[in-house]
Amino acid sequence: MNIKGNSSRxxxxxxLGFFFGFAAVALYGPTAIKFKEAMDLSPAMLGLLIAIPALSGSLLRIPFGAWVDTTGGKKPFFILMxxxxIGLGGVTLLLVTSYPDGMKGMYGLVLFFGFLSGSGIATFSVGIGQTSYWFPRKQQGFALGTFGGLGNLAPGLFSIILPVFLTYYGFISAYFxxxxxxxxxxxxxxIIGVNAYYFQYRKAGLSDQEAKAKASQNGQEIFPTGGVKDSLVNSAKIKNTWALVVLYFTTFGGFIALTAWFPTYWSEFQQFAPIKAGLFTAIFSILASLMRVYxxxxxxxxxxxxxALLSMFTILSTAAILSFSSNILLSILIVVLLAVGMGIANAAIFKLVPVYVPKAVGGAAGWVGGLGAFGGFALPPIMGAIAGKLGTVGYARGFIVFVILSLVNLAIIYVLINKKRNQPTITN
Incomplete structure (x- = not known):
């Protein structure tokens, strides 16, 4: 029986797949003005166009994450990519053949391709499940932190590379x-992606018990129970799944939201030039991603x-200071601390997924990753509404949203810790 790969592979x-999956959505925000001009879009239509990849990238995580528990992950991951x-290729072809004069009336089609493009972000929940099955419990934090942290480097790196590429090679060339x-x-x-041993043995025709026995001999500790529906239903029945959803809504959803929000904050509130604003946004994004590994x-x-508790205190305090600070140096320092807290919190929260939902990791990863990432779609409009009401100072006051969310999250973590004390059989 030819069993492939190991945990490192x-x-x-x-x-790698998650990192590349971010490629499709990196262009929409920085190039949105081009679509606005060509299609004469209203601010609301433009906002939807920018947000649509984040919407699909969050919602598709739920069913595709659960699918991991039946296939091991490679098939759903590859399909999402x-x-x-297809989405990014469709937009590129549309631009090559129709931009700028032929774009009128194409808004619906651009939205459709944008929705498909967001599928690359949805690989996150699939990768969480696929990675979890490869590693023993005592290495889950390292493995999931490495996967999420290095994969999440993409937005920060692209925010540095993209402005330069657009300047020298142009709008359509960038899409191509x-x-x-x-x-x-x-x-x-x-070529590289491979499923954990259990799923390979199952595909080779072994029974569930035989596959578990063989995979256990090779070091696999976590195994699924049931199909896609079972994984989603079983994980949804566990209250801790929803606690983790709320926590991840703030940390990872917040990470996505702030990566989109900071260019506006730096330029509108701190009066930074666009390139400088992009650089400081990249610093936040890259640092938060790297801290996820640690x-x-x-x-x-x-x-x-x-x-997670200590990290959430960090997010709470930094968000509170940012809400009222107008000092540039202080704000830069606080944003660095916010990136550290958010990155570490992201890793800690997903470390808890296979701990609390070991028999439906894929389903739980789908709920947590999907609904959690929805924060990237939901939070910017709320912060924007605050800015719209308060004017320039509102770009700082918008961070109050994270103060409120952090207080809720601290209460949730406190409950989890107390519950764990009463359930000593759960191990971290």
Whole structure:
């Protein structure tokens, strides 16, 4: 029986795939003005166009994450990357053939391709499940932190590279280049990505018990129970799944939201030039992503709940200061601390998914990753509404949203810690 791969290869495949999956959505925000001019879009229509990839990238995480529990992850992951490739390719073709004069009336089609493009972000929940099945519980924090942290580097790196590329090569050329980049990533994942041993044995024809026994001999500790529907239903019945959803809505949804919000904050409130605003946004995004890797190690050592608690205090205090600070140097320092807290919290929270929902990791990853990432779609309009009411100072006051969410999250983490004390059989 030819069993492929190991945990290192499994982690490499999912991390590369997730990193490349972000390629399809990197262009929409920075190039939105081009669509606005060509199609004469209202602010609301433009806002929907920018947000639509984040919408599909969050909602598709739920069913595709659950699908991992029946297939091991490679098939749903690859399908999501193909959908993203179709979306980005469709927009590119539309621009090549119709931009700018032929774009009138194409808004619906651009939205459709944008929705498909967001599929690349949805690979996150699939990768969480696929990675979780590869690693023993004591290494979950490191593995998931590495996957999420390095994969999440994409938005920050793209925010640095993209303005330069647009300046030298132009709008349409950028879409074509990013399409080729995503194509390369899809091919690489198809070659490198591999399912954990249990799913390979099952595919080879072994029974459930035989596959578990063989996979256990190779070091696999976590196994699924039931199909896609079972995984979603079983994980949804566990209250802690929804606690993790709320926590992740603030941390990862907040990460996506702030990556989109900071360019406006730096330029409108702190009066930074666009390139400078983009650079400081990239610093936040990249630092938060890198800290996620370190946060996974901390969660393995000290426990996910404790690390999440300390990180949430950091998010609370930094958001409170940012809400009222107008000092540039202080604000820069506080944003750095916010990135550290948010990155570590993201790793700690997903460390808890296989701990609290070990028999439906894929389903739980779908709920947590999907509804959590929805924060990236929901939070910017709320912060924008605050800015709209208060004027320039509102771009700072908008961080009050994270103060409120952090207070709710601290209460949730406190409950989780107390519950764990009464359930000593749960191990971190």
């Amino acid at each position: 499994g982690l490499l495949g999912t991390t 193909l959908l993203s490739l 280049a990013w399409f080729l980049f995503l194509l390369l990533g899809t091919i690489l994942y198809g 946060g996974g190690k901390l969660a393995d050592t000290f426990g996910g709940e404790k690390v």
